[in-house]
Amino acid sequence: MSPLKSPRDLRGPQVRIGRLLRFHREAFIHVLAYRIMVPLTILFGAVVLLSIFLPGLGTVLKIFTAVIWILWTPQLFEVAKGLSLAWTRGMAFGRLNEQFAHLYRKRYGKRTGAYIAFPFIVLALWAAGFVVLLLWWQP
């Protein structure tokens, strides 16, 4: 009996994110920000915890928080978008064909306007928080 062939993913390893740019720019921005953010987040976590005991780190913490805040924006937007997609069974931000979408609307009668607005509302709150933090936070 011949040994089973190991399955191979023809899309290649996930580290090659540049290929996303050709067909999905939003996903590319999201993944790129995530790649940059991952090591920075560990450093940021350490700085946040250290700053509780070392008040002299205040300015570093504020600048670092601003950087992490900006890098976290695409993640948050995609998460909010994903939640809208799941809550509406793919009717908001999904790519259902017209017949299928029509049947879904008939079956569930769901309006998608609020769900489409949801990620943008989250983004607005996030941006407002950023401004507030920059203006009033004195760590």
Place this chain on the structure above:
Amino acid sequence: MKASFFMFFDYLSMMGVPVLLVLLALDAAVIHSGVLGIILRVLIGAGCLVYGAIGIREVFVHGRRRHETAGQ
């Protein structure tokens, strides 16, 4: 990646840390509570460490495998 123990903490920190950061901004602008600020900073710090550690595993360890299918 299957739904797992790691994924739960990944999503928890992915959504939890931004909420805590906004609360920190609110505290700085409106509430001005020193104790709340410190509690939020402890939670944010812990959340970021967890998020970063899982991210390293997800991106730089898991994502580097060549012979992996999407279902695995």
